[in-house]
Amino acid sequence: MKKIKALFKYTYKYRYRYFIGIIFLIIVDILQLVPPKLIGYITDSISNGTATTNYLIKYILYIVAIAVLMAVGRYVWRMYIIGTSRHVEYDVRNMYFKHLQELSANFYNNNKTGDLMALATNDLNAVRMALGPGIMMMTDSLTLTVTTIIIMMTINVKLTLLSLIPLPFITFTALKFGKTIHKRFLRVQRAFSKLTDMVQENFSGIRIVKSFVQEQKEYEKFIKENENYFDTNIALVKVVGIFHPLIEFIASLSFVMLLGAGGIFVIYGSISLGDFISFNMYLGNLVWPMMAVGQVINNIQRGFASLERIEKVMHETPEIADKKIVNVSSLDGDIVIKDLSFTYPGAIVPALKDINLEIKKGSTLGIIGRTGSSKSTLVNLLVRLYNIPEGKIFINGFDINKIPLKFLRKNIGFVSQEAFLFTSTVGxxxxxxxxxxxMDKIIEASQDSDIYDNIMDFQDKFETIVGERGVTLSGGQKQRISIARALIKNPEILIFDDCLSAVDAKTEVKILESLKKIMRDRTSIIISHRISAVKDSNCIAVLDEGQIVEIGTHSKLLENKGLYYDIYEKQLLEQQIQEHEEVQA
Structure with a gap:
């Protein structure tokens, strides 16, 4: 019952459309029962010798008129049942995508892209089949069964009861096979998800595959996943393959009984030949609902199986959401971090330990440290990609957890390490x-990020399609477009998370010079592995193993001769070697 409620809750919005469709479907089913009766009358009148030409034409016209009405009725119920299931599919897909957008970053750490894509395609289609053809066949078979049996009973009760003996066996078989179909269809959907995920990952990393000459290995992995999908489908087909012929065989037993018993009834005059022919046609009408039971069970069970998977995602709640929010009009104040420690979900060792920082309004904080020192983790918490306890981070005097999430992210220009671009134009x-x-703002942002000249060299300028994930651009170009994307927001806080790693030192200096005028009145944070990027910051924090080991200005940190000094000396030596090699060249 719980599954049925879950399946049909999406149809509530369209209940009137379904109601109209079901009414027309019932009307068509009732009309469908009239022609056999008319054919019975015609047969009896012909066998009795009472038929006339006008009599036959009249009944033929009745049958033609009923056929026309049935055709119109079928069009209406298809539009209002099958068509409405498409509306439901559209709504559920929108809800599903919107819900995915609201879920927190950690959800995507634990769920594969291919699986989520399979839910939006294959599984959702199975739900639609249950809410369209499933509802149609269930209503059709129930209406036809009840009305046909009633009419058959008016012709001959004994013959009707004999013909209905197989019905309980069909019900028993359908229920027995239904559970197996449900389990095996779930396996098919899981196998499809794994196959989709493998293919999606392979296409995304095709350049790595080719550069490491792994085409054959990936092909073999695909064959293995494809075989698994094939085997699970064959396992399902075997059950369905037995199920449908078995239902048809049991249903055909009714015809055998009718031919035997009905023939004897006609011979002894218990029923007329016309009634026998009508009865035979009614039994034909009854065989479809008997066989449709199998298809209904199949569709509904597939729908239940897919809905289970979709509902599992839909019931996921965002880990990060607004709670006890306050009315904030600006984020242009100080950023204060007090005794902040953070451990990633599922991890044991803390990524950050006892972080204490104060970033004055309008000042720039530089963050530097070895790889893996959790520099990015710190700024990820500033845009609330993960939950943190209250009383640890304050912006403009407000606890970050009480600042509305959309307002927070809207007013922070965040440029991450990964320069992700969408498959659209540069502009x-x-x-x-x-x-x-x-365009004025787009051009200004591109100039400030030092990408404007590159864009002007492109054939289509700002209309240039960048390709999937910006594949047509260099790493440095992608990073600078990402910076322009952050600058165009005109945010109150700017965060650059090692976003200049793909450009050379000279270009980095040029970009930073352009950014100085933008950062002048904004609170800014620059994360970099290069000292040249952070040396002009008002304050520099040196991280090591998740802790701040040094803090101060560039000159003060050099005087301390600690980790910052070691990094400086190493980079200075690397720069001298590079300059020497350029001179030699």
């Missing part, structure tokens, strides 16, 4: 925060 990627294109 649309820069203009991502806004719906309508403002």
């Amino acid at each position: 649309e990627n820069i203009n991502l925060p806004f719906e309508s294109l403002d």
Whole structure:
């Protein structure tokens, strides 16, 4: 019962459409029962010798008129049942996608992309089949069964009871096979998810596959997953393959009984030949619902199986959500971090330990440290990609947990390490925060991020399609477009998370010079592995193994001769070697 409620809750919005469709379906089913009766009358009148030409034409016209009405009725119920199931599919897909957008980053750490894609395609289609053809066949078979049996009883009760003997066996068989179909269809959907995930991952990493000459190995992995999908499908087909012929065989026994018993009844005059022919046609009408039971069970069980998987995701709640929010009009104040420690979900060792920082309004904080020192983790918490306890981070005097999530992220320009671009034009990627294109703002942002000249060299300028994940651009170009995307927001806080790693030192200096005028009145955080990127910051924090080991200005940190000094010396030596090699070349 719980599954049925879950399956049909999505149809409530369209209950009137379904109601109209079901009414027309019932009307068509009732009309379908009239022609056999008319044919019986015609047969009896012919056998009795009472038939006339006008009599036959009249009944033939009745049958033609009923056929026309049935055709119109079938069109209406298809539009209002099958068509409505498409509306439901559309709504559920929208709800599903919107819900995925609201879920927190950690959800995607624990769920594969291919599995989520399979739910939006294969599984959702199975739900639609249950809410369209499933409802149609269930209503059709129930109406036809009840009305046909009633009419058959009016012809001959004994013959009807004999013909209905196989019915309980059909019900028993359908229930028995239904559970097996449900389990095996779940396995098919899981196998499809794994196959989809493998293919999606392979296409995304095709350049790595080719550069490491792993085409044959990946092909063999695909064959293995494809074989698994094939085997699970064959296992399902075997059950369905036995199920449908078995239902048909049991249903055909009714005809055998009718031919034997009905023939004797006609011979002894218990029923007329016309009644026998009508009865035979009614039994034909009854065989379809008997066989449809199998299809209904099949569709509904597939729908239940797929709905289980979809509902599991739909019942996921965002780990990060607004709670006890306050009215905030600006984020242009100080950022204060007090005794912050953070451990990733599922991890044992803390990523950050006892972090204490104060970033004054309008100042710039530089963060530097070895790889894996949790520099990115710190700024990820500033945009609340993960939950943190209350009383640890404050912006403009407000606890970060009480600042509305959308307001927080809208007013922070965040440029991450991964320069992700969408498959659209350069201009649309820069203009991502806004719906309508403002070319003046797009050009200004591209100039500030030092990507404008590159864009002007492209054949289609700002209309250039960047390809999937920005595949047509270099790493440095992608990073600078990402910076432009953050700058166009005109945010109150700017965060650059090692976003200049793919450009050379000279370009980095040029970009930073352009950014200085933008960062002048904004609170800014620059994370970098290069000292040249952070040396002009008002304050520099040096992280090591999740802890702040040094803090101060560039000159003060050099005087301390600690980790910062070691990094500086190493990079200075690397720069001298590079300059020497350039001179030699």
